[in-house]
Amino acid sequence: MNIDEQVDYLMQGTDYGDPAIGEAMAVELRERLVESEKTGKPLKVYAGYDPTSTDLHLGHTVSMRKLRQFQELGHEVYFLIGTFTSLIGDPSDRDKSRPLLSKEKVLENARTYAEQAFRVLDPEKTRVCYNGDWLAELKMDEIFRLASNFTAQQFIARESFHRRWDANEPIYLHEFFYPLTQGFDAHHLEADVQVGGTDQLFNIVTASRKVMTAYGQKPNIGITMPLLPGTDGDQKMSKSLGNYIPINTTPEDMYGKVMSIPDKVMPIYARLVTNWKPDQVNRFEAGLETESLHPRDAKMQLAHAITSTFYGLEAADAAQTQFVTLFQKGDVPESMPEHVLVSGETVLDIMLGERMVESRSQARRLIEQQGVRLDGVTVADGAVQPEAGSVLQVGKRRFLRIIKAD
C-alpha cells in the first residue's frame, strides 16, 4: 500500500462528530506515516481499556480491530490496561459517577484482559502495559502542572458534566482528573496515535493532545471509532447495561446473541465487527435495503461471520447448525449435559439438583407455565419420575439427557 492508501485504510470507519477534526487528523496521520517510512521507525499506537469488569466484549473489539490494522502495516501497538484509570472511572457519557473500584478488583479483572485481546490482536506485535505502573508514581507538583493546562469551564462544558451540573447531581473532583491521566498515558508512551471510541473524543483530542503539547511532545493523532450498540440495539454496548456480547463465551452463545440484535443495527455490526471488506459491507447493506436479502439470512450471515472471527469457521458452522436445529426447527441439540438417574428421582429433584433452576418454587412455576418438557411432551406434574434415556428440556435453551447408572 502506498501512503495514501494507508491513510484511507486507517481512517476507514472513523467518526469524529465534526468532519473537520477528521480531516485534520488525516492530514497529521499522513505526515506521521511519511516520517515513519523515512526514518524506518514504526508508529507507536495505543488504546486503553479500563478493567471495570472481567469481560472484554464485542464493543471493545471495534478499536482493537483498528489497532490490528496498524499492526498489519508494521506499527507498534500498546494494549494499555487501565489499572489506575479504572479506579477513577471514566466520566465520559455517564450521567452518574461510578463507584470507586477497589485495587484488588481491578487487578482481578485485568488478569485475563490481554489473553482475551489476543483473539483480535497479534500477540507478536503487541505490548501490554498497565498505567498503574506510572500513574501511581506521579508526584503532586506534576499533577498540578498538568492540571494548570485546563480550566474548570472546559470540563463543565462537556455534555456529561453539563447535564449533571444542571440536574444538581454530584460531580466529584477526581472525575476531572480522568482526562489528565489519560493524557499522561499518551505522554508516557510517547504515543503517535491513540485509538478509542467517539466517546473518547474529549479525552483524546482535547486532553491528551494538550498534555503532550505541554510536555513539549508532538500531540498524538486521535482515531475515534463509532460506538457499537448493544443487543438492545439502542444503547452502547456495556457490561453494566447487560446488553453485551462477551468475547470469552461459547460459539453457540455468541451466535445466538448476535441473532438477537434488532434488524436495524445489522449494518453497523457488519461495518464494525466483521472482517468484511467495504464493498462486501456495501453489498450487504444494499441487499437489506432492496430486500433481495432476507433479514433472517442476513443476520445469520452476520452471526456466522462474527462467530468465526473469534472461534474459527468450524465452530461457527456448528453454532449455526445448532441454532437452526434449536430455534428454527425446535429440535433437540446433538450434545447436551447428562444426568445419571438415581432411582426415585422426580423431575423436580433433577431440575434443582442440576441447578437448572434456583429453587423448587421456581421449578414449580416453570412447570405451571408449561416450560418443562420430557422428550418433547409438556410435563404437568413435577413429581413425575423420568426414565433413563429421556431428554429433559427446561425453557427453550436448557437440555439434559438422563442416563442410567452403569
Add this chain to the structure above:
RNA sequence: GGACGGUUACCCAAGUGGACAACGGGGGCUGACUGUAAAUCAGCUGGCAGAGGCCUUCGGAGGUUCGAAUCCUUCACCGUCCA
C-alpha cells in the same frame, strides 16, 4: 460545622400504622405467534409447603403497638444547599 432531604426486592421507583410478599416501569423468565433469542400479546418474577398455610424481607440495632416498610430512639452510610 449548620439547614434540609434520603437509604424499599436485580435496577429505577411508589407506599408514611392494618386490606403489604409490598403499586408502576425496566430487566429477566415462561407461553403464544414468527423470520430470529427481534417486534407484539399474555402470564410469572422471596423461600418452604402445597388448596390458599408458614417463614424471611423494606440500611443496621433496639423500642412503642393487638399489629410497623410506615411511629420513636440510636447507629451507619449518602445527597443538596450554606459555610
